[in-house]
Amino acid sequence: MIELFRQARWDEKVVFDLGFARRRGFAVPKIETEVKNVVGDVEALIPQKMRRKTLPNLPELSEVEAVRHFTRLSQMNYCVDLGFYPLGSCTMKYNPKINEKLAKLQTLSMVHPYQDESTVQGILEILHTLSKWLAEITGTHEVSLQPAAGAHGEFLGALIMRAHHKLNNDHEKRTELIVPDSAHGTNPASGTMAGFKIVVVPSDESGCVDIKALKAAVSDRTAGLMLTNPNTLGIFEGNIEDIAKIVHDAGGLLYYDGANLNPILGKVRPGDMGFDIVHINIHKTFGTPHGGGGPGAGPVGVCKDLEKFLPVPRVAFDGKRYYLDYDKPHSVGKIRSFYGNTAVLLRAFAYILNLGVEGLEEIAEVSVLNANYLTKKLQEIKGYELPYADKRPRKHECVFSVKRMSKEKSVRALNVSKKILDYGMHSPTTYFPLIVEEALMIEPTESFEKEELDRFIEVMKNISKDAHESPDKILEAPQNTAATRLDEVKASHPKTMALSWRMYKKKSNP
Amino acid sequence: MKEIGIKDIEELYSDVPSKFRLKRKLKLPNLMSEQEIEAYVEKLLSKNRTFKDILVFLGAGCWPHYVPAVVEEIIQRTEFLTSYTPYQPEISQGILQALFEYQSMICEITAMDVANCSMYDWASALGEAVRMAVRLTHRMEALIPRIIHPERADMLRTYTEPIGLQVKTVNYDKETGQLNLEDLKSKISEKTAAVYIENPSYLGFIETQVEEIAQLAHDYEALFIVGIDPISLGVLRPPGEYDADIVIGEGQPLGSHMNYGGPLLGIFACRDDMQMIRQMPGRIIGMTTTLDGKRVAFCNALQTREQHIRRENATSNICSNEALCGVAAAVYLTLLGPKGLEELGKTIMSKAQYAIQSLNKIAGVKAPIFKSAHFKEFTVNFDRTKKTVSQIHKQLLQKGIHGGKNITEEFPELGETALYCVTEVHSKEQIVSLADSLKRIIEER
Numbered sequence: 001m002i003e004l005f006r007q008a009r010w011d012e013k014v015v016f017d018l019g020f021a022r023r024r025g026f027a028v029p030k031i032e033t034e035v036k037n038v039v040g041d042v043e044a045l046i047p048q049k050m051r052r053k054t055l056p057n058l059p060e061l062s063e064v065e066a067v068r069h070f071t072r073l074s075q076m077n078y079c080v081d082l083g084f085y086p087l088g089s090c091t092m093k094y095n096p097k098i099n100e101k102l103a104k105l106q107t108l109s110m111v112h113p114y115q116d117e118s119t120v121q122g123i124l125e126i127l128h129t130l131s132k133w134l135a136e137i138t139g140t141h142e143v144s145l146q147p148a149a150g151a152h153g154e155f156l157g158a159l160i161m162r163a164h165h166k167l168n169n170d171h172e173k174r175t176e177l178i179v180p181d182s183a184h185g186t187n188p189a190s191g192t193m194a195g196f197k198i199v200v201v202p203s204d205e206s207g208c209v210d211i212k213a214l215k216a217a218v219s220d221r222t223a224g225l226m227l228t229n230p231n232t233l234g235i236f237e238g239n240i241e242d243i244a245k246i247v248h249d250a251g252g253l254l255y256y257d258g259a260n261l262n263p264i265l266g267k268v269r270p271g272d273m274g275f276d277i278v279h280i281n282i283h284k285t286f287g288t289p290h291g292g293g294g295p296g297a298g299p300v301g302v303c304k305d306l307e308k309f310l311p312v313p314r315v316a317f318d319g320k321r322y323y324l325d326y327d328k329p330h331s332v333g334k335i336r337s338f339y340g341n342t343a344v345l346l347r348a349f350a351y352i353l354n355l356g357v358e359g360l361e362e363i364a365e366v367s368v369l370n371a372n373y374l375t376k377k378l379q380e381i382k383g384y385e386l387p388y389a390d391k392r393p394r395k396h397e398c399v400f401s402v403k404r405m406s407k408e409k410s411v412r413a414l415n416v417s418k419k420i421l422d423y424g425m426h427s428p429t430t431y432f433p434l435i436v437e438e439a440l441m442i443e444p445t446e447s448f449e450k451e452e453l454d455r456f457i458e459v460m461k462n463i464s465k466d467a468h469e470s471p472d473k474i475l476e477a478p479q480n481t482a483a484t485r486l487d488e489v490k491a492s493h494p495k496t497m498a499l500s501w502r503m504y505k506k507k508s509n510p
Numbered sequence: 511m512k513e514i515g516i517k518d519i520e521e522l523y524s525d526v527p528s529k530f531r532l533k534r535k536l537k538l539p540n541l542m543s544e545q546e547i548e549a550y551v552e553k554l555l556s557k558n559r560t561f562k563d564i565l566v567f568l569g570a571g572c573w574p575h576y577v578p579a580v581v582e583e584i585i586q587r588t589e590f591l592t593s594y595t596p597y598q599p600e601i602s603q604g605i606l607q608a609l610f611e612y613q614s615m616i617c618e619i620t621a622m623d624v625a626n627c628s629m630y631d632w633a634s635a636l637g638e639a640v641r642m643a644v645r646l647t648h649r650m651e652a653l654i655p656r657i658i659h660p661e662r663a664d665m666l667r668t669y670t671e672p673i674g675l676q677v678k679t680v681n682y683d684k685e686t687g688q689l690n691l692e693d694l695k696s697k698i699s700e701k702t703a704a705v706y707i708e709n710p711s712y713l714g715f716i717e718t719q720v721e722e723i724a725q726l727a728h729d730y731e732a733l734f735i736v737g738i739d740p741i742s743l744g745v746l747r748p749p750g751e752y753d754a755d756i757v758i759g760e761g762q763p764l765g766s767h768m769n770y771g772g773p774l775l776g777i778f779a780c781r782d783d784m785q786m787i788r789q790m791p792g793r794i795i796g797m798t799t800t801l802d803g804k805r806v807a808f809c810n811a812l813q814t815r816e817q818h819i820r821r822e823n824a825t826s827n828i829c830s831n832e833a834l835c836g837v838a839a840a841v842y843l844t845l846l847g848p849k850g851l852e853e854l855g856k857t858i859m860s861k862a863q864y865a866i867q868s869l870n871k872i873a874g875v876k877a878p879i880f881k882s883a884h885f886k887e888f889t890v891n892f893d894r895t896k897k898t899v900s901q902i903h904k905q906l907l908q909k910g911i912h913g914g915k916n917i918t919e920e921f922p923e924l925g926e927t928a929l930y931c932v933t934e935v936h937s938k939e940q941i942v943s944l945a946d947s948l949k950r951i952i953e954e955r
Contacts, residue, residue: 007601014797014806015611015844025845026578028853032938035864042860043745045883047718050747055848056618066844067580070608070837074589077604081588087597095592098544104582107555112568113771114915116907119564122557123770136537148630148772149830151817162672189817189827193641195672198822236525267523268530283830291585291834292605293595293793294628295773298830311668334664337571337631338771350551356541365519369511372522376514393522421601429597432818481600483807484800488599491796491811494784498797499624499811501614503782506623 005424007481008075015069016501019061026063057502076482077292078426084452086374088397088429088441089184089232091262091284096354099288099347108346113338117323123342124322128315130349131299137360138258138278139271140301144310146340150259151186153279153298154226156311158194159332160277160302161224161253163309167330174223174251180209182233182433184259187226196223203435207233207388209243218250228257229273230264230395232433232441233388234371244274253277253306258298261285262445263368263396266361276303282341286348297344311335366446367396370453374398374444377457383411383464387436397443399436406438411467411474413438418485419466419477423459559912561768565940566912569887569931570712571632571659571760572768575741576935581765581841585834595793595830599809606808609833610795612840619743619843619851620757621750622779626792628832629776632737632760633662636706637669638778638791638826639756643704643733644675645789645825651676651701653732655689659712660920675703687715687880691722698730704756708737709746713917713929714862714887715880716746724753740764740777740839742885744851745859756780765842766835775835788815791826793833854934858886861941862932868945869930874952879924886933890914893925895952903928905951911944 031042043051061069078085085092103109111120131143147153158177165171177196179187181203188198201217204210208231225247229237237243247254256275262285270278282288283296290296302310312331313324324339355363375398378384383405386398406412417427417440429441444453466473478484490496498504516522523531542550561574568574585591589604596602609627616625629635640652652670654663656679667677681693689707698705705727709717717723720736727734736749738759749757761775762768780786796811817824846854866888869877874895878888892899903913914930921927932941 012607014607014614015840016614019847022849024847024850025580026850028846028850028857029576029934031857031860035860035938038867039860039863042856042863045859045863046716046745047883050716050718050720050883052743052745052747052852055852056615056621056743056748058615058618058846058848058851059844060847060849061844063580063845066841067584069844070584070841071587073604073608074584074587075604076607077589077593078598078601079589079591079593081592085594087594090594092594098547100586100591102548102551105552105555106560106562107552107558109767109769110560110562110574111558111770112561112566112574112768112912113572114568114570115559115566115912116903119559119907119912120770122555125557126551126554133538148634148832149828151827151829152630152634155827159668159672185816185818185821185824186827186829188822189820189824192822192824193669193672193827195674238525238527240530241527264526266536267532268526269532272532273530281830289591289834290594290830292590292593292602292609292837293833294831295834296830333668334633334661335668336772337633337661337665337774341772343767343769343773346551350547353539353542353547353550354544357536357538359541360536360538365522368522369514369519372514392525395522417598418600421598426594426601427598478600482603483600483805484802486599486807486809487798487801487803488809491798491809492813496798497811499613499787499794500617501611502617503623504797506782 005422005480009482010072010076012069012072014501015059018069019059019065021060023060023062025061025066083425084448084456085426086428086442086444087426088443089259090429091443091445093287093445094447095287095289096351099350102350103343103347108343121322124315126346126349128317128322130345131315133352134280134299135301137265138280138301139269140278141304142307142310143299143301144314145299145345146311146336147298147300148336148341149294149296150279150281150298151190153300154186154190154257155193156300156335157255157277157279158191158196160306160309162194163332164253164306165223174221176221177223178217178225180227182231182435183226184228184232184257187257191226207235208237208239211239211242214243214246218246218252220251222250222252224253224255226255226257228260230260233399234394234397235388235392236395240273259284260396263364265364267364271303276306282344282348287351288344288347295341295344297341363446370444370446370448371396371398373453374442378460381461381464383467384460397441399433400440401436402438402440405467409467409471411471413440415474415477416440416463419463419474420459421478422480425456425459564910564912565944567914567930567932567944568912570915570929572771573763573931573933574768574935575763575933577765577767578842578845580845581838584841585838590834590837603807606795608837608840610797610808612836613795615840615843616777616779619740619748620738620779621748622757623782624787625779626790626794628836629778629792629828630832631774631776632758633665635758635776635778636662636666636737639735639758640666640670640704642756642789642791643735644673646733646785647703649701649703650674651678652704652706653678653680653694653697653702654706655708656681657687657711657713658708686882687711687713688717688719688882689723691719694723694726698726700730702730702732704733704735706735710739710742710885713889714884715882716885720752742855745855761835761839765838773832773835775832775839789825790815792828792831857934861936862886862888864938865932865941868941869948872945872949872952879927887929887931889924889927890930891925891927897952899926899928902951906947909947911947
C-alpha cells in the first residue's frame with residue numbers, strides 16, 4: 001500500500017526580504033558601566049581607516065520570525081527520519097537520538113582545545129578509546145581521528161603514500177596513483193591534490209578490477225592503488241589477494257576507501273585483506289548525522305610501518321594520564337586544526353557502545369540481506385536490469401540500469417529518480433558508477449524494515465508500469481515535492497547565475 | 511532469507527575468501543543500554559573542566575562565544591540534521607535555501623560577491639585558497655605573515671607541498687606587529703601567486719596597511735587573500751572594501767560551540783569574476799527557478815568544478831563539508847542583524863580593552879606587546895615578572911582560572927608570552943578576578 005505524500009510547500013521568501021528595519025532577534029549583552037567608564041568610546045580605538053562605515057546588509061527579524069522562517073525551511077527538507085533514503089554509497093542509516101543528547105553536554109561543548117591536559121582527561125580518554133576500537137574494526141595498527149571527512153581522509157592517505165616513498169627516496173619516480181574506473185570521484189580528486197598522476201584501470205566483465213589490466217598498469221612509477229571493497233557495484237572484489245600482491249610487488253601501497261565498510265563489519269577487515277591505509281566514514285558506517293552535507297569525520301588507520309607518518313598530535317596514554325603527543329618527526333604534519341570533529345567522534349563512540357560487538361556484526365548482516373532482497377525483487381520488474389548479474393551476492397548496495405527504458409520510452413534514470421520523490425522517498429544515487437549506463441545505485445542500509453523495502457519495491461513497480469504505459473506521467477515528476485523540476489542550467493549560466501543575494505540584486509537591477 | 515532463497519546469512523558472504531574472514535569476534539565492548547551509555551559518557555566527560563566551572567581565557571582559532579538557544583534548536587531540527595547533501599534539489603529546498611542564505615550573509619559581512627557553503631576549517635580554507643591562486647596565476651610562491659597561527663602555516667605547507675609551492679614568510683614591525691612592508695617589497699615578485707594577511711591577526715591586533723598590501727599584491731598580479739574572524743566584521747572594515755580577491759576565515763564564532771575544537775566552519779568567498787568562480791573549491795548553492803518559471807528555487811550550481819563530476823580534474827576533493835555549521839551561522843546572523851553584530855563587536859572590543867588595561871597595571875606585566883589596536887585577543891608578556899608563563903599558568907589553574915595560550919615557543923623573540931582572549935562571555939567581575947589572581951601570583955616570591 002503506497003501512502004500519499006505531499007511535502008510542505010511554503011512560499012517562503014529569502015530571509016533578506018523578511019522582517020523590518022531595526023527589528024532584532026537577539027539582545028547582545030550591554031557593556032558594563034564600569035568597563036565603559038574605563039575604556040571610553042570603543043570606536044575611537046579602531047584606526048579611522050579600519051572602521052566599518054556602513055553596516056552589513058543582514059536581515060532584521062524578530063526572534064519568532066527567525067524561528068518561523070527556518071522551521072518552515074526545515075519542513076521543505078527530506079531526511080532519514082522521514083523515510084527511505086537509499087542513496088548508494090552514502091549509507092543513510094538511522095542516527096540514534098541518544099547520541100545527539102550526549103553531543104550537547106556542556107562537558108564537551110564548552111571545552112576549549114588548548115586547555116591544559118589535566119582538564120580534558122575525559123574527552124582524551126574517549127578519543128583514545130575510539131581510535132583503538134576503530135583500529136580493531138579495520139584491522140589496522142593505529143588510527144588518527146583528525147580528518148574532517150572521508151575525502152579529507154583520502155587526501156591524508158595519499159600524503160602518507162607520498163611520505164612513505166619519500167622516505168625511501170622513491171617519491172620522484174613513484175608519481176602514479178591507480179584507481180579503478182568504478183571508484184568514487186573523491187579518489188582521483190584526492191590523489192591529484194596529493195600531487196599524483198591518476199591512472200585508471202578498467203573493470204572486467206564481472207564488475208571487478210581487471211587483473212590483467214592492473215598488472216599492465218603497475219610499474220616502478222606506481223605509488224599505490226585506491227580501492228573500495230566491496231566496490232561501488234556492491235560486489236566483493238574476490239581477487240583481493242592477487243590485487244594486493246600485484247600492487248605490493250610493484251612497491252606500491254594499497255589504500256582502502258571506507259565508504260563501503262558497513263556490510264563487512266566484523267566479517268572481514270581491510271587490514272587483513274592487505275590494505276595498508278584505511279579511511280572510515282564516521283557519518284556513514286557509525287551512524288552520525290549528515291547535517292545536509294556535513295560535518296562528518298574521516299579517521300585514517302594505517303599498518304605498523306606507516307604509523308610514523310600519521311598527523312600530529314596523537315592522543316596517547318602513559319598508563320596514568322592521557323596526553324597529546326607532538327613528537328613525531330616523520331609525521332606528514334597537520335591536516336586539520338586541533339584534533340578533528342570531536343563532537344562527531346563522540347557520537348560514534350556512543351554508537352559503538354550502543355551496538356556492541358554483536359550489534360555491529362548484525363548491522364553488516366542486515367544491510368547485506370536488505371540489499372540482496374532488493375536485488376532479487378527489482379530484477380523481477382520490467383525495465384530494471386542488473387548489469388554484472390551472476391550468482392554472486394551483493395553486499396551493501398546494488399546497481400540497476402534503466403538503459404532499455406531510456407531507449408524505448410525515453411524514461412531515463414533521472415526521471416525514475418524524480419518520480420520516486422513523489423512517493424515520499426529519497427531516490428537512489430543516479431548515473432554512478434560510471435561503468436553502468438543509466439545507473440540507479442541503491443543502498444538500503446540496515447535501518448529499514450522489510451515493510452519499507454516492500455513499499456519501495458511497490459513504488460518501483462508503479463514507475464515501471466507508468467513508464468511503459470504512460471511515460472508522460474513520469475516525465476513531469478516530481479509534483480509532490482516543495483519544488484517541481486528546477487532550471488539547473490540557469491543556476492550555472494554566467495548571465496543568470498545568482499550565487500548570493502548580493503549577486504542576485506546586482507543582476508536584477510543593473 | 512526465504513525470499514532470496516538462502517538458509518543462512520553466511521551464504522551472502524560466500525564470495526569472501528575464507529582466509530581473510532575474521533574467525534573471532536571483534537575485541538569490542540558488549541552492547542550497553544541507552545541508560546548505561548548516558549551514565550558512562552557523562553561520567554567520562556565529567557572529568558573535563560569547562561568554561562562553566564573554570565574561568566578560561568583561551569582563543570587562538572577556536573573562541574568562546576554565546577550560542578543563542580534558537581540556533582541550537584534550529585540545527586537540531588531533524589529535517590536538517592539527518593538529511594544528506596542535497597543532490598535531489600526538489601525535495602531538499604529547505605537546506606538549499608538555508609545554505610544560500612548562509613553564503614549570502616558571508617558575502618554581506620565580508621563585502622565579497624560569492625561564497626561557498628563551507629570548507630572544513632580556516633586552515634584548510636587557506637590551503638585551498640592558495641591552491642586556487644596557483645591555478646589562476648600559474649605561479650609557485652605564496653607570501654604569508656610571520657604572525658600567523660603556526661598550525662595554520664603548517665597546514666598550508668601540508669596542502670601545498672605536493673604541488674611544489676614555496677611558502678615565504680614576511681616579517682613584522684617590532685613595535686606595532688604590523689606587516690613589514692619593506693620586507694614584503696623585497697620578497698614579492700613575478701613568481702608570487704598570493705599575498706596572505708589576517709585581520710585581526712593571530713596575535714589579535716588590527717592590520718592597518720591593508721590598502722598598501724593590496725596594491726603591492728596587485729602590482730605584481732598576485733592574488734590578495736585575507737583571513738578574518740567574522741564576528742569582528744560589525745566594527746572592522748570588510749576585506750571586500752580593501753580589494754581582497756579571496757576571503758577566508760573561521761566561522762565557528764557564529765553559533766557553533768567550541769566542542770574541543772570541532773566541528774569548525776571554513777569560510778571561503780571571492781569576487782564576482784567568472785575566472786575565479788570557476789576555480790573555487792567546494793559546493794556552491796545558486797538561486798534559480800523551477801523549469802516552469804513559477805517559483806524561486808535553489809540547487810547546487812557549477813557542479814562541473816566538483817569531484818563527483820570532474821574526478822581528477824576537480825578544483826578540490828571536498829565532498830562532505832560543514833553545512834550544518836553554515837546553517838547555524840545563518841541563523842546566528844539573522845538573529846543579530848546588522849546592529850547586533852556591530853554592538854557585539856563593540857562589547858567584545860571594550861571588554862578586551864578593559865582586560866588589557868587591568869593586566870597592564872600589574873607590575874612586571876605588559877599587555878599587549880604591540881602598539882596597535884586589538885580586537886578580542888592580545889599578547890601578555892611576563893618577562894619582567896621573573897616567572898615563566900607555565901609557572902604562572904599552573905598557579906592560576908590552581909585558583910580555577912585558565913590563562914591564555916602559551917606562545918613562548920611559537921614566538922621565542924617575544925619572550926615569556928601568552929595569548930589571551932576576552933569576549934562577550936567574560937564578565938567584568940571575571941576579568942577583575944583574573945587580574946587580581948595574576949597580581950597575587952606574580953607578587954609571591
